[in-house]
Amino acid sequence: MARKVIDEPSEDVVANAKRERAAKRNPFSRIALFMRQVFAELRKVVTPTRKELFSYTVVVLVFVVIMMAIVWGLDQLSGLLVLYVFGTPGV
Known part of the structure; x- marks a missing residue:
């Protein structure tokens, strides 16, 4: 079964991930990044x-x-x- 376009991450998401991965972060900035990503995902949740x-x-x-x-x-x-x-x- 072919993958749908919606399943693939957009270029900006991939670029941001690569840029963030390339930058060495201290533990506190990694925790802050994780929390920002968690809140970004929670904004996508649709309440039934x-x-x-x-x-x-x-x-x-x-x-x-x-x-x-x-x-x-x-x-x-x-x-x-x-x-x-x-x-x-x-x-």
């Missing part, structure tokens, strides 16, 4: 609407219930298999 949040919550809950049912079923099956192989206790 109430409808989207409800939809995502329902999807997660349904998935968890399905996974619980699968694990419960496998647990019951393995319990029956163990009883079949080793017999009932106390007999």
